[in-house]
Amino acid sequence: MYVAILAGGVGTRLWPRSREAMPKQFSDVIGTGRTMIQATVDRLDGLVELSDIYVITGRGYRALVLEQLPGLPPENVIVEPDGRNTGPAIGLACAHLYRRDPNGIIALLHADHIIQDPVAYRAVLQQAALAAQGDYLTVLGITPTSPHTGYGYIQRTGEPLPASGTIPVYAVDSFLEKPDQATAESFLASGSYYWNAGNFICRVDRMLGEFERQLPDLHAGLMAIGDSLGTDRADEVLESVWQTLAPISIDHGVMEHAQRVAVIPLQAGWNDVGSWDALEEVLPVDDEGNVLVQGETLLVDSHGLIVSGGKRLIALVGVEDLVVVDSGDALLIGHKKQIQKIKAVVEQLRAEERFDLL
Amino acid sequence: MYVAILAGGVGTRLWPRSREAMPKQFSDVIGTGRTMIQATVDRLDGLVELSDIYVITGRGYRALVLEQLPGLPPENVIVEPDGRNTGPAIGLACAHLYRRDPNGIIALLHADHIIQDPVAYRAVLQQAALAAQGDYLTVLGITPTSPHTGYGYIQRTGEPLPASGTIPVYAVDSFLEKPDQATAESFLASGSYYWNAGNFICRVDRMLGEFERQLPDLHAGLMAIGDSLGTDRADEVLESVWQTLAPISIDHGVMEHAQRVAVIPLQAGWNDVGSWDALEEVLPVDDEGNVLVQGETLLVDSHGLIVSGGKRLIALVGVEDLVVVDSGDALLIGHKKQIQKIKAVVEQLRAEERFDLL
Numbered sequence: 213m214y215v216a217i218l219a220g221g222v223g224t225r226l227w228p229r230s231r232e233a234m235p236k237q238f239s240d241v242i243g244t245g246r247t248m249i250q251a252t253v254d255r256l257d258g259l260v261e262l263s264d265i266y267v268i269t270g271r272g273y274r275a276l277v278l279e280q281l282p283g284l285p286p287e288n289v290i291v292e293p294d295g296r297n298t299g300p301a302i303g304l305a306c307a308h309l310y311r312r313d314p315n316g317i318i319a320l321l322h323a324d325h326i327i328q329d330p331v332a333y334r335a336v337l338q339q340a341a342l343a344a345q346g347d348y349l350t351v352l353g354i355t356p357t358s359p360h361t362g363y364g365y366i367q368r369t370g371e372p373l374p375a376s377g378t379i380p381v382y383a384v385d386s387f388l389e390k391p392d393q394a395t396a397e398s399f400l401a402s403g404s405y406y407w408n409a410g411n412f413i414c415r416v417d418r419m420l421g422e423f424e425r426q427l428p429d430l431h432a433g434l435m436a437i438g439d440s441l442g443t444d445r446a447d448e449v450l451e452s453v454w455q456t457l458a459p460i461s462i463d464h465g466v467m468e469h470a471q472r473v474a475v476i477p478l479q480a481g482w483n484d485v486g487s488w489d490a491l492e493e494v495l496p497v498d499d500e501g502n503v504l505v506q507g508e509t510l511l512v513d514s515h516g517l518i519v520s521g522g523k524r525l526i527a528l529v530g531v532e533d534l535v536v537v538d539s540g541d542a543l544l545i546g547h548k549k550q551i552q553k554i555k556a557v558v559e560q561l562r563a564e565e566r567f568d569l570l
Numbered sequence: 571m572y573v574a575i576l577a578g579g580v581g582t583r584l585w586p587r588s589r590e591a592m593p594k595q596f597s598d599v600i601g602t603g604r605t606m607i608q609a610t611v612d613r614l615d616g617l618v619e620l621s622d623i624y625v626i627t628g629r630g631y632r633a634l635v636l637e638q639l640p641g642l643p644p645e646n647v648i649v650e651p652d653g654r655n656t657g658p659a660i661g662l663a664c665a666h667l668y669r670r671d672p673n674g675i676i677a678l679l680h681a682d683h684i685i686q687d688p689v690a691y692r693a694v695l696q697q698a699a700l701a702a703q704g705d706y707l708t709v710l711g712i713t714p715t716s717p718h719t720g721y722g723y724i725q726r727t728g729e730p731l732p733a734s735g736t737i738p739v740y741a742v743d744s745f746l747e748k749p750d751q752a753t754a755e756s757f758l759a760s761g762s763y764y765w766n767a768g769n770f771i772c773r774v775d776r777m778l779g780e781f782e783r784q785l786p787d788l789h790a791g792l793m794a795i796g797d798s799l800g801t802d803r804a805d806e807v808l809e810s811v812w813q814t815l816a817p818i819s820i821d822h823g824v825m826e827h828a829q830r831v832a833v834i835p836l837q838a839g840w841n842d843v844g845s846w847d848a849l850e851e852v853l854p855v856d857d858e859g860n861v862l863v864q865g866e867t868l869l870v871d872s873h874g875l876i877v878s879g880g881k882r883l884i885a886l887v888g889v890e891d892l893v894v895v896d897s898g899d900a901l902l903i904g905h906k907k908q909i910q911k912i913k914a915v916v917e918q919l920r921a922e923e924r925f926d927l928l
Contacts, residue, residue, distance in 0.1 A: 512914045525900045525927055527915045530908025542883045545903060550888025556870045557885045569883055
């Protein structure tokens with residue numbers, strides 16, 4: 213099995229820790245001493261060799277990837293000239309792999325997801341590889357733990373596929389857009405819906421075959437890029453062709469109308485840490501209701517806090533339900549229930565051209 | 571008129587801005603660009619020459635005083651070997667002045683008080699000097715703006731003294747301890763009570779005469795110290811005698827039972843900034859209910875804040891009624907209504923011997 217890790221995101225929802233120059237996948241968001249992309253590779257240990265792992269990212273992050281993943285062959289860092297959504301990114305990864313091993317299995321994963329149970333995770337990936345060998349485009353279906361309205365959902369068919377081993381594999385009935393609250397609650401109650409976290413396992417040629425059938429122009433572009441690889445025209449072709457590729461998501465462009473799509477339930481403590489308050493879901497909450505991620509803190513009568521400190525002591529006195537993040541050059545203090553408004557902070561910094569803080 | 575500024579306090583109620591190595595009188599607490607002791611001297615401009623100003627402080631702060639008050643004659647810094655309350659400190663200042671000008675008028679002021687109206691303040695000091703020439707021990711009575719239970723009160727007699735000019739001077743009926751809430755409310759309603767902020771104006775020999783009458787041992791010690799001044803035994807005498815002096819407050823030891831005590835009402839925006847929430851009383855509160863003292867801030871839906879920042883941006887998102895102070899090496903985030911619990915922070919730092927943060 214090969215792995216292609218999508219690491220091109222520039223999310224700002226974890227500002228000020230996640231920055232354009234250092235997005236969250238390159239940061240140690242949960243205070244383990246490993247960045248998220250390092251943890252992504254760590255949890256593949258024993259399953260995939262480093263030489264079989266590829267990272268798709270922006271040009272500005274290439275050096276960071278190689279620095280954080282020593283031992284990764286430099287040619288395994290695939291640079292997108294710019295962000296054009298997940299369709300072209302995944303297509304580019306497949307075009308690279310196609311030259312090396314057209315029938316190989318590829319797991320398309322994200323650099324900024326957390327998995328709390330790597331043993332269960334690896335077992336699911338292995339099961340997914342078996343399904344992929346059986347010609348399925350396989351998607352990891354996150355078993356929902358809440359009626360979340362921020363994710364797309366995957367509806368499975370009723371019974372596991374006959375080929376399933378100890379971990380069930382289901383045919384996918386449909387991919388569904390982000391639901392409203394009532395719909396999300398019915399999905400949760402039904403037990404046959406999963407969150408779509410955008411992790412896919414398939415044969416390289418099967419994925420490219422779906423591109424060819426559903427997105428022939430995009431496929432032709434990818435093939436042109438693939439043909440140029442290893443020649444001295446490679447960079448030039450990539451630059452010129454890339455600009456012509458439609459910026460479409462893999463879900464809309466390929467998965468929703470693909471043939472033979474399977475879903476494997478994943479119950480392994482998955483979390484994409486979409487905002488600071490998600491840390492309560494992935495880190496221990498102490499007896500006082502606080503999540504002290506890192507840094508030195510001194511609390512007096514304070515509860516319900518999420519604190520990610522830096523080099524200085526943070527003293528908290530009589531406060532509740534705050535998110536506090538010290539990145540050294542900036543400090544965030546927000547109410548946990550209103551932390552999505554961090555978007556307005558980033559927008560204002562952008563309007564003021566404070567590139568040092570973005 | 572001479573001035574003696576008491577600058578020996580090591581208050582921690584404004585931690586982390588006020589520190590043992592840099593108490594609040596040496597800090598720019600309100601973000602004006604001047605420290606509190608500098609502002610104390612600034613507001614005497616035109617009334618008292620720098621050569622007539624003395625500063626009483628601990629040995630560790632002597633260099634800081636001279637650095638912050640360039641032009642102050644070095645011999646005008648009077649060092650207390652250790653803190654022994656206001657009685658000995660004021661007595662020591664008087665002993666020094668007695669050698670220079672025994673009938674001189676001395677204003678005994680504090681280095682860590684804020685005055686918002688220096689013009690009114692200087693007029694009151696001038697009136698107090700007149701009363702002192704008339705043999706009165708004069709105390710500034712802060713016209714109360716709330717039924718504060720944290721100050722001692724001064725009760726005036728009914729009518730202004732005949733010698734009063736445009737600013738009334740009253741004989742003092744009694745000095746009163748910190749009252750309970752109901753008593754404080756009756757004091758406020760009556761209009762004849764003032765906060766005792768410990769600022770006195772008197773002839774030097776009158777004050778020493780009260781020491782002699784009420785505290786003869788302390789007076790004898792002060793005289794021994796005074797006699798040694800200018801000789802090569804001065805340091806030795808100070809060190810040995812100082813340890814024998816009773817650590818008594820000027821209020822208990824002298825003022826409460828002194829003869830011919832007068833009070834002059836002071837309505838000049840006095841504040842001793844006893845805790846961070848007092849900044850709301852002395853600095854402008856903006857339309858959103860925030861006091862942004864210093865540093866760069868970015869607020870989103872946040873109200874009722876007091877923010878004293880440092881070198882880094884502080885972003886505040888959806889929060890209310892917080893005090894935020896960034897001193898560079900420490901950060902305080904406290905609820906405005908519970909900010910007195912800062913004491914517990916300082917106590918814990920002391921218990922952990924974190925002298926770097928005290």
